Amino acid sequence: MSANSRLTLAAHALAWIGLYQRQGHEVATSEQIATSANTNPVVIRRLLGELRRAGLVESRRGVGAGWSLARELESMTLLDVYEAVEPGPLFAMHRTTPDQGCVVGYGIQPAMQGIYEGIEETLRHELARVTLENVLRDVLAAPR
Amino acid sequence: MSANSRLTLAAHALAWIGLYQRQGHEVATSEQIATSANTNPVVIRRLLGELRRAGLVESRRGVGAGWSLARELESMTLLDVYEAVEPGPLFAMHRTTPDQGCVVGYGIQPAMQGIYEGIEETLRHELARVTLENVLRDVLAAPR
DNA sequence: TCCCGTTGCAACCTTTGCTGTTACGACTGC
DNA sequence: GCAGTCGTAACAGCAAAGGTTGCAACGGGA
Numbered sequence: 001m002s003a004n005s006r007l008t009l010a011a012h013a014l015a016w017i018g019l020y021q022r023q024g025h026e027v028a029t030s031e032q033i034a035t036s037a038n039t040n041p042v043v044i045r046r047l048l049g050e051l052r053r054a055g056l057v058e059s060r061r062g063v064g065a066g067w068s069l070a071r072e073l074e075s076m077t078l079l080d081v082y083e084a085v086e087p088g089p090l091f092a093m094h095r096t097t098p099d100q101g102c103v104v105g106y107g108i109q110p111a112m113q114g115i116y117e118g119i120e121e122t123l124r125h126e127l128a129r130v131t132l133e134n135v136l137r138d139v140l141a142a143p144r
Numbered sequence: 145m146s147a148n149s150r151l152t153l154a155a156h157a158l159a160w161i162g163l164y165q166r167q168g169h170e171v172a173t174s175e176q177i178a179t180s181a182n183t184n185p186v187v188i189r190r191l192l193g194e195l196r197r198a199g200l201v202e203s204r205r206g207v208g209a210g211w212s213l214a215r216e217l218e219s220m221t222l223l224d225v226y227e228a229v230e231p232g233p234l235f236a237m238h239r240t241t242p243d244q245g246c247v248v249g250y251g252i253q254p255a256m257q258g259i260y261e262g263i264e265e266t267l268r269h270e271l272a273r274v275t276l277e278n279v280l281r282d283v284l285a286a287p288r
Numbered sequence: 289t290c291c292c293g294t295t296g297c298a299a300c301c302t303t304t305g306c307t308g309t310t311a312c313g314a315c316t317g318c
Numbered sequence: 319g320c321a322g323t324c325g326t327a328a329c330a331g332c333a334a335a336g337g338t339t340g341c342a343a344c345g346g347g348a
Contacts, residue, residue: 004335005236008256012238016248029294036246037238040337045295062345065294078259092149094156094181095307102180104160107286111279112152115222119270126263135255142251148306173323184308189324206316209323239336 006085010047011078012037015136017057018073027066047085054084073136079127090123091116150229154191155222156181159280161201162217171210191229198228217280223271234267235260 016036017028030041030048037044048067051057058070093112098105160180161172174185174192181188192211195201202214213220237256242249 005238006335007235008237008252011256012242012248012252015252016246019248031294036243036249038240038242038249039238041294042297042338043336045297046336049296059295060345061293061295061343063291063293063347065345067295091151093152094149094183096182098156098182099180102160104156104163104283105180105182106288107283108152108156108159110286111282112155114282115274115279119267122270123263123267126266130259135259138255138258139248139251142254144250150306175323185323186309186326187307190307190326193325203324204316205314205322205324207318207320207322209316211324 004086006047007078007082009037009039009043010051010081010085011132011135013044013048014051014056014069014073014076014081014132015139017067017069018132018136019140021069027060027064027068029066033067050084051081054080056080056084073132076132077128078130078132078135079124081132082124082127089116090120148230150191151222151226153181153183153187154195154225154229155276155279157188157192158195158200158213158217158220158225158276159283161211161213162276162280163284165213171204171208171212173210177211194228195225198224200224200228217276220276221272222274222276222279223268225276226268226271233260234264 013033016033020028020032030044033048034041034044048057048059052059052070055070056076057067059065059067091112093109098108100106157177160177164172164176174188177192178185178188192201192203196203196214199214200220201211203209203211235256237253242252244250
């Protein structure tokens with residue numbers, strides 16, 4: 001599976017903004033977050049843009065601009081973040097339509113479709129159990 | 145997520161071989177399976193090679209060669225197939241190591257690591273609940 | 289009114305992984 | 319020896335993600 005770091009990076013950004021705000025700052029810049037994540041500010045802006053569309057963060061422009069949380073970390077779950085940054089399904093069907101004249105080729109897609117739906121529902125449920133507050137607590141609990 | 149059709153294709157191939165054997169045939173060829181899946185025989189051989197390494201199928205060479213199941217479909221689960229064809233973890237960490245001098249950059253990877261492990265364990269449990277026999281039954285149950 | 293720092297966004301390149309394709313050697317029953 | 323199939327390497331094509339550059343838009347302050 002082409003492993004995807006978008007969820008990790010989004011959680012990183014949210015935890016960073018949340019911690020920064022608790023330290024008394026109003027907004028965080030993509031530059032600061034990019035430094036922490038060791039990547040490019042544009043990558044952060046793109047990702048935070050998706051989170052903004054999902055209502056998780058807000059952005060201000062002009063002087064003293066930057067990003068702030070739209071909700072408390074306690075009320076954000078990894079499922080919210082996952083849905084904001086991961087569009088497609090977990091498992092894909094065939095690239096090309098199987099032979100519809102073959103019994104297996106005809107029935108395989110509806111069969112796997114149904115199975116995958118149940119599995120993804122369970123995945124969503126698991127993701128919904130973890131709040132960004134949990135994430136930040138785990139981050140701060142890392143032993144030095 | 146770069147959606148991955150390997151699990152779907154592997155399930156297709158196993159269901160095809162299983163059904164073919166129940167119809168009284170000894171072995172199935174990669175050519176036949178490729179026709180059903182509407183792809184290239186080499187793609188099928190590569191994938192079945194991974195399933196062979198996992199002990200799910202066997203192959204014979206020479207005249208009258210082909211593939212056969214190494215176990216009954218009832219004793220194979222989607223987890224067996226998943227582990228055979230999907231090497232990496234479901235969610236990836238950052239591409240580049242985050243800033244270890246930053247509290248969040250330092251703690252984010254162990255934090256997400258622990259969270260992801262729990263989620264993947266649940267995913268494995270779900271995959272283990274579905275046997276290839278279930279898959280074949282669903283395939284044959286597709287309405288014409 | 290101008291300046292400055294930041295977001296918003298488009299365009300492009302590079303890398304990576306999967307898939308498709310061709311080619312050919314290895315094997316085995318006849 | 320022949321024919322049919324696997325086993326595998328090599329390469330091209332394609333798509334997605336990430337990285338990079340460039341620049342317009344915004345808005346508070348001087």
